[in-house]
Amino acid sequence: MRNVWIIFRKELRSYFVSPIAYLLLTMFAVIFGFFFWNSLGYFVFMGMESQMRGQAFPMNLNEQLIRPLLSNASVIGLFFIPMITMRLFAEEKRTGTIELLTTSPIRDVEVIIGKWLAAVSLYAGMLLFTALNFAFLFKYGNPDWKPLAIGYLGLLLQAGGLLAIGTFISTLTRNQIIAGAATFGVCLLLWVLEWVSGYETATWARVLSYLSVINHFESFAKGVIDSKDAIFYVTVIFLGLFFTSRSMESLRWRS
Template sequence: MTSVLLICKKEFKSYFTGPIAYLLMAFFALIFGFGFYTATRDVVRFSLQAQMMGQQQPMNLNDQIIRPLLGFASTIALFLIPMITMRLIAEEKKTGTIELLLTSPVNDLAIIVGKWLGAMLLYLCILGMSVINIAMLFAWGKPDWKPVAVAYLGLILQGGCLLAIGTFISTTTKNQIIAGGVTFFVCLLLWLLSWFTAFDTGPFGQVIAYLSIITHFDNFAKGLLSTKDVVFYLSMIFFALFLTARSMESLRWRS
């Protein structure tokens, strides 16, 4: 357990010794901030128009701003996650420090979970950027906090899932660019799977839709906390980390 925390702390810190953490946070804050600006502007304009037309419809911040915005955040995350995970193990393989890790009295799982948690912490920091914008809505409006919390939980679970997949891909190569590229491709694929359901409602389409990581996020975005989705994400995380452990083991046999 101590070794998990050690590795997690080291990973997290090393993101911040280079520019990568700051770049990702800045990039996310910029895009999310722009989305926030457009969404808020449109809502304000729309409600002003509605008032001038004499309609007294109360604004619903949750439905009109927060929900689409956090859905947008989940899409941005798809692009950022490969950049977080690509170095995790590929870099250690390249520089040879993997020999240090694998000859230390630490089991493989502790290494993997430690690294994944380190990546997770950075991801949380990146998501933290969005809290600034959402906090503004709470300061000047009265949105319901519960669906917001559920949506954030969804973002965290979806991120954890993609990060675990990224960690797995990072064990398969010593080239960071390849690790990042393949992870990006897989993220994109999982995103596209959700479109599939729009055209295909047969059993096959249902299965594909179930596998899409994004479809499960939709419920969270709506503020619906269902066990089905939580279980899906958690089991995906476990499965990906399990694959990572197997891949690390095969590393020993093949290298």
């Protein structure tokens, strides 16, 4: 545990001594801020529209604003995840510091979990900025906080899985750009896989759409913890980290 903490701190620190953390935090905040402002504008417009028509449609913040926004956040996240994970192992391999880690009295698993947790923490920091936007809703409106909290849990779980995949890909190369590009490709693929379900219902299509990480976020966005979706994300996290440890092991046999 102590070793995980040592690696975690070192990793988080190195995010923040380089511009990367600030860049990611800013970009994510700006982009999500834009989505929020845009959706809020539309929400207000719809509200006025329905009043003018005299329809007393109850407008629901959770249903009509928070839920789509959370889904947006999950997609925006896909674009940022490669930038968080690409250097984790690739950089250590390039500069040779991986030799320090592997010859220190510390287990591979501890290194991997430390690094992955640092990546998850940075992503959590990015989500924290988006929470500022929602704070305004609580000031001026009366949304239900529980579905929102569950939505965030879903975002974290989903990112955890993708970050684990990114961590794994980062162990495969010593070039950050390659690690980043490959991770981005995989993230994108895991997002668009669910599109097949739009026109096809055969088993293969169902399998593909099951593999799509976005699909499993739906229930969280609705504010429901569906155990089968939670299990899916936990499985992805576990598999990603497991492959990372295999890859780190094979690093020794091959190099």
